[in-house]
Amino acid sequence: MTTNCSFQGVDKLMEPLQLIIYVPIFVLGTVLNTLALIVFCFVFRKWTESTIYMTNLALMDLLLLAPLPFKMHATNHSWHAQYSTHCSFLEGLYFVGMYGSIYTIACIAVDRWVAICHPFRAKQLRSPRMALGTCVGIWLLVLVATSPVYGFREQGNEDFYCFRKFSEKGWNPALIGCLLSFGFLGPAMVLVVCSAQAILALRQSGQESPKRRTCVMIIYSSLFAFLVPFTPSHVGILLQFLVHQGVIEDCMAKTKISLLLQVTMSLSNITSCLDAFCYYFIASEVRNSKQRISFRLSRSMSHRKATSTSVC
Incomplete structure (x- = not known):
């Protein structure tokens, strides 16, 4: 990026705004996700696919929130050069939490789609052990995929601001292409397609029930918790990438894009609070299951009830 365009005004604006x-977000997200872990781990002692995925999502959200105090400190304070490695570690944790949440929500959508749209195969494809294995796979995937973060920050002897101004290595076209394709667009398409088909199947069942309404609300809450925080931030990443590639050269456009990226990345942390909607509906679903509230998609699918009782 050319250096003849000043971003001091943007940085000054972001200091109080961040x-x-x-x-x-940090206070509310920490409280909500901690409560969710307590409920899923100690109140609902029966581990289902849904509770396993939601526990993993709460852990990812807490991991996303953990670096926020350091980000708040770095907003107004520069760090000594000797803390460069510590900063890279915190940045790595942040991206592990973010993309771990993205993939967990996508896997929840796939699991729900299988249970609702393919109930006969669900007995072979869905189980608590399978859900646990999927969550472990998500952790391994995001840990490996975010490892390049440790090379984003240039080593030097000068003080620096953590969570800001990555080196040009962080804007490598191949890296950004993979980030946008596999980190956002791919999971987003999976989520939208699976959610749309699941909602359609539920609505075509033609039978209202508390469980069906709860399931639909879980699907909508997952869509909301995914698309609202992550879509603007990844649009900002794309635009900032175009700036680094010299496609966008106008100084005013650059400053607006820098502001957009910082604001949207800050607001993307709100996913840790929005996921609470999913936790609420899952908790309601588990509680209703304990009370043996029946749920049938349609008369023709009534004999599949045992397969779909833990859909959401």
Whole structure:
């Protein structure tokens, strides 16, 4: 990126704005996700596919929130050069939490789609052990995929601002292409397609029930928790990549894109709070299951009830 365009105004604006965004997200997100872990781990002692995925999602959200105090500190304070490795570690944790949440939500959508749209095969494809294995796979995938973060920050002897101004290595076309394709677009398409087909199948069942309504609300809450925080931030990443590639050269456009990226990346942390909607509906579903509330998709599918009782 050319250096003849000043971003001091953007940085000055973001200093108080990031604190305004981060403080309530950190407090609320930490409380909600901690409560979710307590409920899923100690209140609902029966591990189902849904509770396993939601526990993993809560862990990812807490991992996403963990670096926020350091981000808040780095907003107004530079770090000594000797803390460069510590900064890279925190940045790595942040991206593990973010993309771990993305893949967990996508896997929840696939699991739900299998249970609703392919109930006969669900007995072979769905199980708590399979869900646990999938979550372990997500952790391994995001840990490996985010490892390049440790090379984004240039080593030097000067003080620096953590979570800001990556080196040009971080804007490598192949890296950004993989990030946008496999980190966002791929999971987003999986989520949207699976959710749309699941909602259609539920609505075509023609029979209202508390469980069916709860399941539909879980699907909508997952879509909301995914698309609202992550779509603007990845659009900002794409635009900033175009700036680094010299496609966008106008100084005013560059400053607006820089502001857009920082604001949307800050707001993307709100996913840790929005996931609470999913936790609420899952908790309601588990509670209703304990009370043996029946759920049938349609008369023709009534004999498949045992397969679909833990759909959501």
